[in-house]
Amino acid sequence: MKVRELREHAKELDFTPQEQVRWLAPRQLARTAVKAVLAAVFAGYSDKREVQEVLDADLLEAPCGQPDAREIWIDYVADVGDGFDATSSVAWTLAEEELLVPRAIEGTDASPAVGDLRLRRGSLLVLGGDEVYPAASATAYEDRMKGPYRAALPKAADPPLMVALPGNHDWYDGLTAFLRMFTQQRPIGGWQTRQTRSYFCVRLPERWWLVGLDSQLGSYFDDPQLRYFEKHLSANLEPGDGVIVCSAEPTWLESVETNADAFNALHWFDRNMIRTRAVPGSKRRVPTHASVRLWLTGDHHHYARYAERLPGDPPGTGVPAPDSRRRQMVTSGMGGAYLAATHRLPAVLPLPPPGSRLREKDPPVAFARMGRTYPDAEESRRLARGIAVPWSGRWLPWRNLGFAKLAAGLHAGLFLLLCFLFALAEGVLRPVDAVRRAGLDDFWGFGAVCLGVAAALFVLGFLGRLLRRILRRLRRRRGAAPPSGPEVATARTALPPSGPAVATLSQALVALAALAITVAIPFPPSWDGWLVLLLCLALAAFLGAFVGSGVFALWVLSAKGGQVAEWQMSGQSIEDHKGFLRLRIAPGGDLTLYPLVLKTICRDWELRDEPSGGKRPVPTGKPAVRLIEDPVVISRGA
Structure with missing residues (x-):
């Protein structure tokens, strides 16, 4: 049994x-x-x-x-x-x-x-x-x-x-x-x-x-x-x-x-x-x-x-x-x-x-x-x-089915948001019209703008963290030096400060890829708009559940220490x-x-x-x- x-x-x-x-x-x-x-x-x-x-x-x-x-x-x-x-x-x-x-x-x-x-x-x-x-x-x-x-x-x-x-x-x-x-x-x-x-x-x-x-x-x-x-x-x-x-x-x-x-x-x-x-x-x-x-x-x-x-x-x-x-x-x-x-x-x-x-x-x-x-x-x-x-049998979505479901829901919601923004960029009222009428040529410009905004936010966050590090070092110089040397474990380095930002950016790329795929699909004009939208959401949820979870697992695997590194085994x-x-x-x-x-x-x-x-x-x-x-x-x- x-x-x-x-x-x-x-x-x-x-x-x-x-x-x-x-x-x-x-x-x-x-x-x-x-x-x-x-x-x-x-x-x-x-x-x-x-x-x-x-x-x-x-x-x-x-x-x-x-x-x-x-x-x-x-x-x-x-x-x-x-x-x-x-x-x-x-x-x-x-x-x-x-x-x-x-x-x-x-x-x-x-x-x-x-x-x-x-x-x-x-x-x-x-x-x-x-x-x-x-x-x-x-x-x-x-x-x-x-x-x-x-x-x-x-x-x-x-x-x-x-x-x-x-x-x-x-x-x-x-x-x-x-x-x-x-x-x-x-x-x-x-x-x-x-x-x-x-x-x-x-x-x-x-x-x-x-x-x-x-x-x-x-x-x-x-x-x-x-x-x-x-x-x-x-x-x-x-x-x-x-x-x-x-x-x-x-x-x-x-x-x-x-x-x-x-x-x-x-x-x-x-x-x-x-x-x-x-x-x-x-x-x-x-x-x-x-x-x-x-x-x-x-x-x-x-x-x-x-x-x-x-x-x-x-x-x-x-x-x-x-x-x-x-x-x-x-x-x-x-x-x-x-x-x-x-x-x-x-x-x-x-x-x-x-x-x-x-x-x-x-x-x-x-x-x-x-x-x-x-x-x-x-x-x-x-x-x-x-x-x-x-194929290990221990892949994150296989061992944590609830995580895959959550990723599917989040990516479906993110897809709706991106689809709405794409519709505004194309000058149409309904997101489904942007998916049906626009082509990949129209999408590349929108995708470049999204990536540019994300990159700018990433750089600003990095500069903010760098400034905080500089200020901390200036304060330390006024006081006692922190412990250092080979006898201090390397695990203190933990995650790079940009780790969460990289994880968020990678999920945004998966959502953009889902939108690009739906734009490239030649949906028949006779299909009802609600049916097209449901199919698009289903595709986005599927990609989020497996591709999004897989990308998240790769980010977890890249961690060198800290709580995220513990997730590799747990x-x-x-x-x-x-x-x-x-x-x-x-x-x-x-x-x-x-x-x-x-x-x-x-x-x-x-x-x-x-x-x-x-x-x-x-x-x-x-x-x-x-x-x-x-x-x-x-x-x-x-």
Whole structure:
């Protein structure tokens, strides 16, 4: 069965399977934009974290019921709750009691080593943010996240603990649905929830700690949250303890690309909650001699790892050799949402970056991007081009039918406007008369005038932007120089300032081409004027839906950074290439990270009867699981 067939059995399944979100569909864009704006405007006035202090919040422990355990397996997955096929494929893989994974790396020609890796299901499942798309609600959580996960693991003899931190999509309703889903200690299938707030602290075996932070759309950490971590984390840290910090977004990337202060909150938390703690009754702080060994996040729907450069490493931007002493920063957001690009990731992250307010207080530490990302840079570029390639199957109008409809309507309206102006230029009253009586010779002059006006507006806009740049540079010369140099990511260049103007001009050219075609068509004189006008509008709408959308896709593909560049992948809603992290803390204290990928997800399902009387969807075949890169070993001590 396909998803559309499963939807017919929603009552028996107790949830409604959903298709992948089409992010460039106009209705979806508008709905998500409105919720994002409302969340940003009212988050400060309805911050539910402030009232969470009245809820009991104890220190969590894993594995559950095993205080003397010396080993634990942990699963980390982020950006789940999108389309049913992708989300359920990942959920079923997580639910397997044991995975047999070839030691050969995905995408390489290396022959596999003898024997497979045997990776046990995590007794702790960490949801790293954005548990539902496109926006949080009780129904969305039920259909897009809870239903698929409950079907993948209806029950377990030893229920794993599930903890979750909210991402920006969870915050779009003010965190209401998130708190109902994850903080009321109700099971989600065979997984058991225990947290009572939107953040958590878990004591792990071998003196490891797991921390989940809620920064409320990247703004700040509230006082109740800080008091919680002071009590349950800082006060209990001992020298040599290792900490895993989970955040909702990779602010270490944003701090180098767009906002030099984006990482400040996490850096402050590391310095004041983990590396030091306050002495009760005084303002003095003392070192804990504990350290963050691993930063985990999602939000960007790919896999990328940055490793700390040690003092003995050679200079440059090369990939440093594996060393368990290195701190790691890992982005893994492939739990269900569309695949994101990796070919624009910076090679080195200096933290704090140039321009940060914390740069003078702490010397910067460089983190280098490791050799393996998923997708790799070459495949990332190839996949990004799919939005502008009609035969790729991921062309913008194919994957976002609503966008094609909107383009058709806009071009029909633009055609009417141009046709009216052409009629005035030809000295006739009705636009249809201009189409029937005029020839291409008459049209070229009109088209040249339109292009001249557009070019003049373009030049004026360019000169205005150039003047603003000159004025900004004059102001900067009077103050501090902006950060610069090779260590600042090239993504700051974003789009050229003329990008939107080029997009508008290209659509105007498509509309002019539609008018030229209609002028060139020899409509029979006996045809009624209304019929001719309808045919012209239909032609303009057709060209707008496909040619206009195709030209827009080419403009999106030309973007080198910024939000428009993100549309290259989000506009395709790529369902394959999903993955998660499996971690193991072994006796002795070393942590091993296994980055796993499902290159192809399951798209065929069958319904099976449940003892409770309902049904659940079961995959007809198990997706193959592969390693993205060799397992990464991280020692507990710095």
